[in-house]
Amino acid sequence: MSHVKTDEALLQVRGLKKHFGHLEVLRGIDIDIHKGEVVAVIGPSGSGKSTFIRCLNRLEEPTAGEVIFEGQQINTKKADIDKIRQKIGMVFQNFNLFSNMTIMQNITAAPINVKKIPKDQAEERALNLLDRVGLKDKAAEYPVRLSGGQRQRVAIARALAMDPDILLFDEPTSALDPEMVGEVLNVMKELAEDGMTMVVVTHEMGFAREVSDRVIFIDQGVIQEENEPKEFFAHPKNPRLKDFLNKVL
Ligand code: ADP
Numbered sequence: 001m002s003h004v005k006t007d008e009a010l011l012q013v014r015g016l017k018k019h020f021g022h023l024e025v026l027r028g029i030d031i032d033i034h035k036g037e038v039v040a041v042i043g044p045s046g047s048g049k050s051t052f053i054r055c056l057n058r059l060e061e062p063t064a065g066e067v068i069f070e071g072q073q074i075n076t077k078k079a080d081i082d083k084i085r086q087k088i089g090m091v092f093q094n095f096n097l098f099s100n101m102t103i104m105q106n107i108t109a110a111p112i113n114v115k116k117i118p119k120d121q122a123e124e125r126a127l128n129l130l131d132r133v134g135l136k137d138k139a140a141e142y143p144v145r146l147s148g149g150q151r152q153r154v155a156i157a158r159a160l161a162m163d164p165d166i167l168l169f170d171e172p173t174s175a176l177d178p179e180m181v182g183e184v185l186n187v188m189k190e191l192a193e194d195g196m197t198m199v200v201v202t203h204e205m206g207f208a209r210e211v212s213d214r215v216i217f218i219d220q221g222v223i224q225e226e227n228e229p230k231e232f233f234a235h236p237k238n239p240r241l242k243d244f245l246n247k248v249l
């Protein structure tokens, strides 16, 4: 699929390394992510996919290398990480909604408390976002009353409420019952079509193939292969990628 991709690098990753003690999880990752681009990240379990995207907004502190967002290095003491995190949205596998808050409160909490947006404006925007993910009628409910697919769509709306420049997804459909995967992927596909820049760690090869502009395969701490999806899946070159695709396809 072709999105409103531009040549402007929104996020530049240079020589990114992350060690946990003696465990070298990321051993030198280099990638540019462009405005409007959708990058799918695949790889075996434990290969460092989560660690990689968590380094992109400093949920993990890189051991070495640079992460540059909108021209500004984010992994330095000087960086205003709170400001940067407002611009880098994140959607997790397990939704991470606040169970003691309504859906509306979940979505408006950060805009009101962090961005100081007036409550009525934040709520109006939240309703628009809920409408966008097909859940306008759920504003007053608590998360426990929603299905997994609905909760994840709320989590996406919550991330969008901060008006991010990029959204990071860490296996957004992995915790869902199979019948709910499609509704979440559809919302993500619409975001992609609207030009949102997205990095998506996923096991959904159909999504990677049909929605992403580029697929990267992480294994043994490095990007072993990257390509546009058609070529990536049709003609994998790296033996480890071939082996991986044989197992998952
Ligand atoms: P993936 O998301 O590809 O499954 P992860 O990034 O979660 O992989 O993990 C990569 C490796 O790093 C695994 O061996 C995991 O056990 C290890 N790891 C992840 N987070 C930590 C941590 N906070 N402390 C120690 N080891 C970790």
Ligand code: MG
Pocket (backbone or CB within 6 Å): 049, 050, 051, 170, 171
């Ligand atoms: Mg993971």
